[in-house]
Amino acid sequence: xxxxxxxxxxxxxxxxxxxxxxxxxxxxxxxxxxxxxxxxxxxxxxxxxxxxxxxxxxxxxxxxxxxxxxxxxxxxxxxxxxxxxxxxxxxxxxxxxxxxxxxxxxxxxxxxxxxxxxxxxxxxxxxxxxxxxxxxxxxxxxxxxxxxxxxxxxxxxxxxxxxxxxxxxxxxxxxxxxxxxxxxxxxxxxxxxxxxxxxxxxxxxxxxxxxxxxxxxxxxxxxxxxxxxxxxxxxxxxxxxxxxxxxxxxxxxxxxxxxxxxxxxxxxxxxxxxxxxxxxxxxxxxxxxxxxxxxxxxxxxxxxxxxxxxxxxxxxxxxxxxxxxxxxxxxxxxxxxxxxxxxxxxxxxxxxxxxxxxxxxxxxxxxxxxxxxxxxxxxxxxxxxx
Ligand SMILES: Cc1ncc(COP(=O)(O)O)c(C=O)c1O
Numbered sequence: 001x002x003x004x005x006x007x008x009x010x011x012x013x014x015x016x017x018x019x020x021x022x023x024x025x026x027x028x029x030x031x032x033x034x035x036x037x038x039x040x041x042x043x044x045x046x047x048x049x050x051x052x053x054x055x056x057x058x059x060x061x062x063x064x065x066x067x068x069x070x071x072x073x074x075x076x077x078x079x080x081x082x083x084x085x086x087x088x089x090x091x092x093x094x095x096x097x098x099x100x101x102x103x104x105x106x107x108x109x110x111x112x113x114x115x116x117x118x119x120x121x122x123x124x125x126x127x128x129x130x131x132x133x134x135x136x137x138x139x140x141x142x143x144x145x146x147x148x149x150x151x152x153x154x155x156x157x158x159x160x161x162x163x164x165x166x167x168x169x170x171x172x173x174x175x176x177x178x179x180x181x182x183x184x185x186x187x188x189x190x191x192x193x194x195x196x197x198x199x200x201x202x203x204x205x206x207x208x209x210x211x212x213x214x215x216x217x218x219x220x221x222x223x224x225x226x227x228x229x230x231x232x233x234x235x236x237x238x239x240x241x242x243x244x245x246x247x248x249x250x251x252x253x254x255x256x257x258x259x260x261x262x263x264x265x266x267x268x269x270x271x272x273x274x275x276x277x278x279x280x281x282x283x284x285x286x287x288x289x290x291x292x293x294x295x296x297x298x299x300x301x302x303x304x305x306x307x308x309x310x311x312x313x314x315x316x317x318x319x320x321x322x323x324x325x326x327x328x329x330x331x332x333x334x335x336x337x338x339x340x341x342x343x344x345x346x347x348x349x350x351x352x353x354x355x356x357x358x359x360x361x362x363x364x365x366x367x368x369x370x371x372x373x374x375x376x377x378x379x380x381x382x383x384x385x386x
Pocket of ligand 1: 154231
């Protein structure tokens, strides 16, 4: 992880979302140097558990800059977060709102609305969020039990359709108008994360999302709510590289000429987002190769049949690539190490090495320095040119 690049991304985010509370979603990459870099950039945190909260506090974050955004939480977690000074939560059920009133009295609570998730690589389906009528009910209940109400949503991770933000802000403004008749003002709009990153193709620009959000919030609300954002992927994905080693190259199944390249990193130890080949990472090679390229199937190292990175995306790699060669997988700073299994098949989770101003002093650096690719980038032939 390049902590300086994380700070650059944060600065860019701040410039496009001025007067907005920026709360990094810790789940995307909880490495302490990354958190410290973000504290230095003036960014707060979105935490999903007491452990994430304690981690942020140990990296010098202030409780006032932390939102507990997991709508699913035990009362013990609410009480612990309250004791540690957190006063802002997200909720999507009346029972959780009532728990907050009891265990974190007078807190701010943003009621999460359901989002279709259409256009996202990581939609949330029906797991989270209230419909409009339920949101009105939860907001009114929050006020009744002494909490300060807001509205939240998450458009789905790696969202590439700008209308997803439009639909959610319009829905939130309708709720805001509906509760006005009961004398309630929505003080907060938490628009969550979902800001996309370019992997194998160009994606929606942050500047366009920011412009739309500012316009809609100014136009649709009678009283402008304070806006909060919870970017995860956007701040950290481009700052990370996974360096993998080729374990084996082989042709299979019998009777075919398909070339399989097995890496020592796969779905269970750091690359879960290759599921359904949803995210197609750019690759580069650490040593120079002169042989022609051929289509390959890229696979992970475990004994699980699903541990395959890409068999439909047509990556072409040089024929002289063999065991011991190293491949760099770019844009892997988000949802990689934090998702590694503790040791499925005895393969350890990814080791995270942070470089740059906030990096871990005394830890080994990568085999070659810097985040620049050491060769041309390899992208699937069926992707779109960047
Ligand atoms: C509540 C909440 N906020 C923010 C995020 C960050 O989303 P992203 O990484 O797509 O920006 C997540 C991701 O799961 C989330 O659950």
